[in-house]
Amino acid sequence: QLVESGHFSSAATAQLVESGHFSSGLCECASDPCTCCAVCCCGCITTGQLYERIKGPPGVCMKLTVVIATLVIIHRLLYPIGLEMHMHATHTMHEITISGRVFPYYTTEYPPGTMTVWYVGALVGFVGSLIVCISTCLIRKDVRKRDKIAPVCCGEACDDCCCAGFCGPCIQCQILRHESLGRSTYELCSHNGSKVTPPPTAHFNELQRL
DSSP: OOOOOTSSHHHHHHHHHHHHSOOOOOOOOGGGGHHHHHHHOOOOHHHHHHHHTTTTTTTTTHHHHHHHHHHHHHHHHHHHHHHHHTTTTTEEEEEEETTTEEEEEEEOOOOTTHHHHHHHHHHHHHHHHHHHHHHHHHHHHHHHHHHOOOOOOSSSHHHHHHHHHHHHHHHHHHHHHHTTTTTEEEETTTSSSBBBBOOOOHHHHHHHEE
């Protein structure tokens, strides 16, 4: 039994595995302002914490957080640069004569590299969002499998993808609450979000076979 300091008890783990449903609803983020603020303000960290906590291996939290945070920083640096370059565009009026009538039209010239900055910034932002979405989908899928939770809306194949894609932050808040993380138990600077080390995945698999 995992009764040592720093681990959950077997009874608590078994109760969690046999629950068959999430401990709280998807739209109950406000019930725990601590995790809600963490996900909204530091989503790259909570994504890494949940991924290491649910899927592992140890140390992946730091790697995933650094990758996502780097992409976010690059995206947010390129956006104002591209906006500033866009504001310095020059607009020139021209005239064209058709059937004796003169029609004005305008052309816009952007500073060199403007479109490159826009496209690179958009691509970096998209890749960062995609990583968070896929990670959240895989995390939710493993939690549902571990705790035998039925899909909510879109069937077994698409449920996790749809929830992660359309309600990613809410899903992360829900899973944090489901993992009993919040208020005094959640630690933003922890590799798994908690001051208590969760039981290994192998222990959950053993309980599922019992």
